[in-house]
Structure formats: C-alpha cells, structure tokens
Amino acid sequence: MRYGVLVGFLIVILIISTVLSVGIGPLQVSAIQSIAILLKPLGIHISSGYTDQQEIVVTVIRLPRVIFGMFIGATLAMCGTAIQGLFRNPLADPALIGISSGAALFTVVMIVLGVHIFQDLFNTLGTYVLSIAAFAGAFLTTILIYRISQAGGKTIVSTMLLAGIAISAMAAAGTGVMTLIANDAQLRTITFWNLGSLGGATWVNVGVLVPLCLICIVGLPALSKSLNALVLGETNASHLGINVESLKTKVILLTALGIGVCVSMSGIIGFVGLVTPHIVRKIIGPEHRQVFVASGLLGAVLLVVADLVCRTVAAPVEIPIGIATSLIGAPFFLYLLLKERKTQIVF
Amino acid sequence: MITVKDIWYKSNNTQLLKGISFDVIPGDVLAVLGANGAGKTTLLKCLSKELVPEKGDILFREKTLNHWQNKDLSKHRAVLSQHYQVTLPFTVEQIVMMGRYPHFKNHPLPKDHDIVKQSLEFAGILHLQYRNYLTLSGGEQQRAQIARVLSQLWEDENDEKLLILDEPVSALDIQYQHHIMQLVRKLSTRNFAVIAVLHDLNLALQYCSKALLLRNGEQVAFGSTGIIDRALIKKVYSVDSDLVYHAATHKNYIVITE
Numbered sequence: 001m002r003y004g005v006l007v008g009f010l011i012v013i014l015i016i017s018t019v020l021s022v023g024i025g026p027l028q029v030s031a032i033q034s035i036a037i038l039l040k041p042l043g044i045h046i047s048s049g050y051t052d053q054q055e056i057v058v059t060v061i062r063l064p065r066v067i068f069g070m071f072i073g074a075t076l077a078m079c080g081t082a083i084q085g086l087f088r089n090p091l092a093d094p095a096l097i098g099i100s101s102g103a104a105l106f107t108v109v110m111i112v113l114g115v116h117i118f119q120d121l122f123n124t125l126g127t128y129v130l131s132i133a134a135f136a137g138a139f140l141t142t143i144l145i146y147r148i149s150q151a152g153g154k155t156i157v158s159t160m161l162l163a164g165i166a167i168s169a170m171a172a173a174g175t176g177v178m179t180l181i182a183n184d185a186q187l188r189t190i191t192f193w194n195l196g197s198l199g200g201a202t203w204v205n206v207g208v209l210v211p212l213c214l215i216c217i218v219g220l221p222a223l224s225k226s227l228n229a230l231v232l233g234e235t236n237a238s239h240l241g242i243n244v245e246s247l248k249t250k251v252i253l254l255t256a257l258g259i260g261v262c263v264s265m266s267g268i269i270g271f272v273g274l275v276t277p278h279i280v281r282k283i284i285g286p287e288h289r290q291v292f293v294a295s296g297l298l299g300a301v302l303l304v305v306a307d308l309v310c311r312t313v314a315a316p317v318e319i320p321i322g323i324a325t326s327l328i329g330a331p332f333f334l335y336l337l338l339k340e341r342k343t344q345i346v347f
Numbered sequence: 348m349i350t351v352k353d354i355w356y357k358s359n360n361t362q363l364l365k366g367i368s369f370d371v372i373p374g375d376v377l378a379v380l381g382a383n384g385a386g387k388t389t390l391l392k393c394l395s396k397e398l399v400p401e402k403g404d405i406l407f408r409e410k411t412l413n414h415w416q417n418k419d420l421s422k423h424r425a426v427l428s429q430h431y432q433v434t435l436p437f438t439v440e441q442i443v444m445m446g447r448y449p450h451f452k453n454h455p456l457p458k459d460h461d462i463v464k465q466s467l468e469f470a471g472i473l474h475l476q477y478r479n480y481l482t483l484s485g486g487e488q489q490r491a492q493i494a495r496v497l498s499q500l501w502e503d504e505n506d507e508k509l510l511i512l513d514e515p516v517s518a519l520d521i522q523y524q525h526h527i528m529q530l531v532r533k534l535s536t537r538n539f540a541v542i543a544v545l546h547d548l549n550l551a552l553q554y555c556s557k558a559l560l561l562r563n564g565e566q567v568a569f570g571s572t573g574i575i576d577r578a579l580i581k582k583v584y585s586v587d588s589d590l591v592y593h594a595a596t597h598k599n600y601i602v603i604t605e
Contacts, residue, residue: 089434090434228437229445229448231435232431232442232445233428233432235428236431238397239424239425239426240421240448241417241418241419241421241448242417285441286435286436287437287441
C-alpha cells in the first residue's frame, strides 16, 4: 500500500523534474513547450509555438543530459542497495568503500596510457573501452573489499570502511601519478572524472549507457529474494536453498557493471547509493524488491534535480554534480554513524 | 528418516568425529549432548550438509545427503541456529516469510501468506506480526525464527521433515527456554524429527525422547533419554551427579553434586 503510493508519487515527480530540467537553462523553454517537444517523437502533436532553436536545445543538449541523470541515478541507487544487501550493512556505498575510485583509476589509466597501448582497441570499441576499463576496476575493487571485510561469515564494518579509505587513497595516488604524465587535454578529462559531472551527455553516450544500465536495473531486482534471505547470514540463507556463492558472483558482476559504466560516463558521483536506499527503507521497510524499485526511481529523481540545481544555481558556472551530492551526502553519512552508534545495531 | 552410519570428520589433522552412528524417525526429539569441544557442532554441520564427512554415510530420506540439491533439501529440512545477526529492520512477518522462499519463485502466493500466519500462531507470536524484528527481545526473536523454520516445513503434514537445532535456547532466560522446548516437542507431533544440541541435561530429560552422548568426537552412548545415569554423566562431563525423582511431574532430574 505504502509502497504503491511511494512508487506512484516518485513517477509523478520524475516526470515533473524531467519537464522542468529540459526547460530551465540559459534558453528558457516553458513547461508546455517542453512537453510538446518531448511528445513530438512519439507522434503526439501539441501546438504551443516553440521555436526551432528551443527544440534543438531541448532534444540535442538537455534531453540526453536528463536521460543520463535518470539512468545513472537509478543505477547508482540500485547498486547501493545491492551492495548494502551483500555486505548485510546499511553503511556500504559503492563510492564510500572505494569501488567507484577503483573504477575511476582504471578509467584514468586507460585515458592516459591506453591510447598508446590499446590503440587498436580504441579504434574498434570506441567509448566502450572506458566502460570496460571502469567495469574491470569496479569488479576487482568489490572482490578485494569483500574479501578483506568478511570474517567468520559476517562483515566487519570498521574493516570495510577503513579498507575503503585505503583503496580510495591508493586509487587517488594512482590517479595522481597519471596526472603527472598526462597532457593538457587528458588532464581536463581526469579532473572531470574526479569531480563527477553529467556534462558528457550526448546521444552517442546515451546509446552506450542506457543498455548497460538496463542490465543492472532489470537484473538486480531478480536477486531480491536471495538478498532478503542473506540477512540471516550466509549459512542460514543456504539452508533456505539459496546458492550463496552464485548470488555473490551475480551481485558483484552486476554492481561492477553498473558502477563501472556510470563512472566511465560521469565520474565519481558519491553518496547517491548510500542515501537513496536509506530514505526508501525508512518509508517502506527493507524488503529488497520494493527497495530496488523505489530507490531506482528516487535515485533518478535525485540526480535529475541535483543536476538541474548544479547547472543553474551559479550560471554560467556549472558546479560538478559530484560536489553537490557529497555536500548533501557526507553530513547524512555522519548522521547515520552517530545514530548507529546509539542503537548499536550495526557495529 | 535420517540414518548416520559411522561418520568420521577431520579438520587440520584433528579428528573431530570418530565413528558416529545413529538414526532418528519422525516423532523423535534427539538431544545431542557432550562437553564443549566434544564434536556436537561439527556433527550438526555434517547433518546440515555444511561439512562433508571424510568417511561414513548420512542417508536422508533413503538418499545420501551429499546427493541432495540444497534447493530440494530446504523443502524437507530446516536449521535453527542459536542467534542471528539480522542488520536490516525486517518485520517479523517478513522474516517468517523467508521460510517460504524455497516454495515460491518471485512473489508469495495466498497459500504462503496463510502458512506464515499459521506458523506465527503456532509459535504464539501472531501479535508480533508487524513488529520490527530488531526491536524484539531475545526470546521473541528466537520464537520468530522458530516460526520461520516452521513455515519452511509446514507443507503436507504427512510428509516427513527434519529440524536441526543448534543450541536453540542457550541465549534465553528460563521462561523462554521452556517455551521454546515446548514448541519443539509440539512439532514432533507434526511428523517432524528433531535433532537438537543442548547444554542443559534437565531440558534434555524433560523434552527429548532420545539422547546421543559424545566425548572427544567419540560416541559414548545412543538411546532413549532413560539411559542417562550417573556413570554416563561422569564419563561425558567429568562431574558427579544424582538422579532425583520428582513425584509431581513423574520425571527424573539431574542434580550435580560436585
């Protein structure tokens, strides 16, 4: 009941924020004009008298960016949910425990060194090369963190968070080395990756991002039942007939794919994966299928709105969205730490 | 329904189980007794297919345990541990519904909801249905877990089922210890065979029909709980004791005299 209301509400909000986002900017497009432009490709014509220039700005510049925000937000939030389920801990976040840093490092290495070493790969695979590199980085980091933080069948939270710090530091050092040998153009790209931005949104990139994100968005909710059972512990889940090893592999592969492709497209956007599932669980409880669907929607709303704020609040300067999510997310994380310390549920 | 034939298990060059043999049938409540390190937990892990014995055979419903798929096994066999590290705020109903996971694919059917309700009722916690599991007391949590394993095996009363309990009451106060053991005994009337590791000899005498006594991985005795006497207790726990008959309950109780 509550779940249905929340999902309906989020869908409405997502539609509203999409219409607002494609309309607001240096060139203003009214809501009704935006709706008319958005519905045109679907064969629905509303006469609202928009200009060609407005149509081009909306369809070529703003719409891919909104789609970017939607899919990256949904994927990050759902991957956060999955990682928290896998670690059986509500404090796990792909960016916080170093998965995103790992992905970013591999991407940056690929940008700087890959051009020389993997020239052929670049020529044949194009943008996918960066996604593949980011996927590899995310995959290796997830496995590493999981191995380090598990002891006797449960997650040692402090170890998980500290290992995340260590891995982020290592990745930052690696990225630092890359900046020393990078040329000017590469340097700009690296900075972009470190701060996180949806500025790379083009229809070509949307074409790469959306199918890969969809694998995550469709694949992760199918693991809901197993993730619920995992809350009883690995052994007890296996007594319920759950194949825990295969579950772990699937979660790690899918989240690495999701985080990898998001990082390769937008850099590190932190805390979305932490904050979103938390808010959702507060409202509808921890059942994973519902949390996946609702966090996906909420994550999409959050990033679309955050991006709108980031590119308009100090226009013409665009604030990197990673900075904005950290500004909101980091205090929220501190609040969670304090709260968990009181309830003693997590540590 | 489960027959254990001369199983041996070794870990890190230490022989933890040395030739254990016994069998239980539906209606039996078997207490596995022994001092710390006697091999009780290792035995239970072998019985729940977490560990595979190096030698010997475990037959579950006439089929070697190791040949069972986890998925099929989970429809006939449930395991209850001493405590659970639940970290997310699931409701009691959601925890109990997990027992139905082996039986439905993605979404619970009306039948699953019925069974959850009946299991909650059986465990006497229907009033806690919508409560957050994390806010329950230890005894209430354990009863929720009992309801969960119950809903896992609720299907078809004529089907033979096995329930394995690893120190089910060790963490509970006396009132809840008896609550839980009464529930366990009530289960044996529903075509369940129960195997439970217990520390309290008097609980074993009161609620179990059979006993398996272990010492240093060896089987000291197996039989009805009536076989437990001074000599056996001395051998297994190295303490002196007396068996005292209590007229009102018509039962023997063990008093440690040392």
